[in-house]
Amino acid sequence: MNDFLTIAMPKGRIFEEAVELLRKAGYKLPPEFDDSRKLILDVPEESLRFILAKPMDVATYVEHGVADVGIAGKDVLLEEERDVYELLDLKISACYLAVAGLPNTKMNDVAPRVATKYPNVAEAYFREQGEQVEIIKLNGSIELAPIIGLSDRIVDIVSTGRTMKENGLVEYERIVDVTSRLIVNPVSYRIKDGQIDELVRRLHNVVAVEEF
Amino acid sequence: MSRLFMFEKPLGMRDTLPELYEKKYRVRTRMAETFKLWGYQFMETPTLEYYETVGAASAIHDAQLFKLLDKEGHTLVLRPEMTTPIARVAASKLLEEDLPIRLAYCANVFRSQQREGGRPAEFEQIGIECMNEDTVVADGEVIALLISSLKKAGLGQFQISVGHAGFAQELFVQILGTNGRATALRKFLYEKNYVGYREHVNALNLSSIDKQRMLKLLQLRGGEEVMDAAADMIEQGKGKQAISELTQLWSVIKDYGVEDHVKFDFSIVSHMSYYSGILYEVYAGNVGFPIGNGGRYHLLEKFGKKASATGFAVRLDMLLEALGSVPYETDTHCIFFSQERRREAFQLAQKLREQGKKTVLQNITGVRNLDAFTKRFIDTTYLIGGRSNE
Incomplete structure (x- = not known):
């Protein structure tokens, strides 16, 4: 198992783009790869093992080193602050993190409340803007x-932006652009x-x- | 706060059960014996130190320190590592004669965990410090001893990646002009954010040659050959000195004959900000975190002594994980006895113990499940019933 490289892949939206990218890079991934329900997929011909995880x-x-490398969104890296090498911007699954709300509304003066899946990013962003907000994790x-x-x-x-629009929300501020990154465990980076x-x-x- | 269950421990605190204790003891002993054979002397320091002295001098983040107050209202910390306490003792006592000293330690250190589990908040570090010896030969000695002790502990596959704290910083200052700009760029390396590093470099107003030099830094990993590439990148001053130190180090390590375990990596930037020169991390293939780290530092100056030192620390928990699961085999004997043959049993036990055999004495009527109990021993002797015919 030691000469296998274990790659953690995000399930869902990013998965297909990531697989396509790996194929373009010349890795021969079997066709059943795309719609398997297995969580671990071995590709012995390439000495690769894929594990399928929640993007977050x-x-x-x-x-923790149970995967040597992984493909993760910059949003996840900003939120989780894990001790991993961020080696390459894969430029796939482009999107961005933004502040949104109902149109023509202001934040509550006494206790402004922000709901998010990204409590660390949200808190850091509002702090930088000089505002202390109460975070509600969803x-x-x-x-x-x-x-x-x-x-x-x-x-x-x-x-x-469709989901927001259909639900009558507007974007107030853009926080940061997000693409998927190739990340690597610090020990694997040296040993493999x-x-x-x-x-x-x-x-x-x-x-x-x-890019060109 | 919810009521605690009786079995709960504070976050990150772990018990060491007898089987693990035994393994830990063996590994620790082998490492320690190697240190002693190289003339390093063990010492101890207190578990509690002042926040203002050791706490502030230590490179461990403030948020990771366990703090408490003493009766006078001083803030105390549970020591987060051993290098700083030893520097305190050395600077105030041991270095009075201004001679090189070689010290070793083995102690539990404490770092509080805010996040999830998987990381202990208290763990054992075993390491050495070679103080007041400024030559590169001392750095080589410390690395050679690190390799020798890991081998003695039974670790076969491991790698030490050696870098230099001065190289990247000097390269950045030469190209960017100011320490402030250099530090901003260094932060990307420290955060292991190579994407951000490249974006930052590409956005700077620099010649393409200088940009290439900065980007190439990320690729300076490997054996002796990367030294030439590194030498081409830096013009003069401290950066050249870094190269010359690493070149000397390599020749010392070759004289020790342990170069197989050593590689260079110029991108290593330690979170331990007190490292000022050669620095390194130890990796074992099957553990996701470095099992140890070390380097040269000028920490003694914070305690009023103008001298530098070099040393390393290995995390015993990580090392044990790297060694993998060795099946535990008992080597203990058991003598079961009944009341009437008690004295005979005691005498036999004494004889066995004098031979160095671990021996348990067990009153036969004190055990309810005899079958399960006997499985814990390598062999058993029964001295029960009527007297033997001796």
Whole structure:
């Protein structure tokens, strides 16, 4: 198992784009890869093992070293602050983190409340703006919060903006742009340097080509 | 706060059960014996130190310190590492004669955990400090001893990645002009954010040659060969000195014959901000975190002594994880006895113990499940019933 490189992949939206990117980089991934329900997929021909995790958990697996590398959104890295190397911007799954709320509203003066899946990012952002806010942690459907009066604002991922629009919310501020990153465990980075350098080189070539 | 259950411990605190204790003891003993063979002397310092002295001098983040108050209202800390307390003792007592000293320690240190589990808040560190010896040969000695002791502990596969605290900083200052700008860039390295580093470099108003030099820094990893590439990147001054120190170090390590375990990595920037020169981390393949780290530091100056030192610390819990699960085999004998043959049993036990055999004496009527109990011993002797015919 030692010569296998374990890659933590995010399930869902980013997965397909990440698989496509790996294929473009010349990794031969079997066709059944795309719709398998397995959580662990071995590709012995490439000495790769994939583990499929919740996007928010990818950095956790990599930090603890049970995965050598991972593909994680910058939003996850900002929120989780895991001790991992962020080696490459893969430029896939582009979106951004934003502050949103009902149109023409102001935040409560006494106790401004912000609902979010990203409590650390939200708190740090408002602190930098010189505002102390109360964070309410939600796990999904964040758009509900201002509509039904749970919070004044939300901090959430925006990719097309459709969900927000359909729910009558407007964007107030853009916090940071988000793309997926290649992350690496610090020990693997040194011990499996050959395999990892090769992966970075091949992915980098694909990403660099797509840019032009 | 909810009521605590009786079995609960504070976050990050762990028990060491007998089996693990035994393994830990063996590994610790082998490391310690190696340190002693190289002439390092063990010492101890108190668990509690002043926040204002050791707490402030230590490179461990403030949020990770366990703090409490003494009767006078001084803030105390549970020691978060051992290098700073030893520097305190050395600067105030041991270095009076201005000679090199070689010290060793093995102690529990404390770092509070805000986040999830998986990380202990109290763990054992075993390490050495070679103080008031400024030559690179001393750094080489410490690394060679690190390798020797890990091998004695039974670790086969491990790697030490060596960098230099002065190199990146000097490169940045030469190109960017000011310490402030250099520190801003260094932060990306410290945070391991290479994407941010590259973006920052590319956004700077610099010649493409200088940009290339900065980007190349991220690739300076490997054996002896990266030294030449590094030498080409830096013009003069402290950066050249860093290269010359690493070159000397490599030749010392080769003289010790342990170069197989050592690689260079110029991108290593330690969170331990007191490291000022050569610094390194130890990795074992099957553990996701470094099992140890070390380097040269000028911490003694904070305690009023103008001298530098070099040393390392290995985390015993990580080392045990790296060693993997060795099946635990008991080596203890048991003598079961009944009341009438008690004296005979005691005499036999004494004889066995004198031979160095671990022996348990157990009154036969004191055990309810004899079958389960006997499984814990390598062999058993029964001295029960009527007297033997001796």
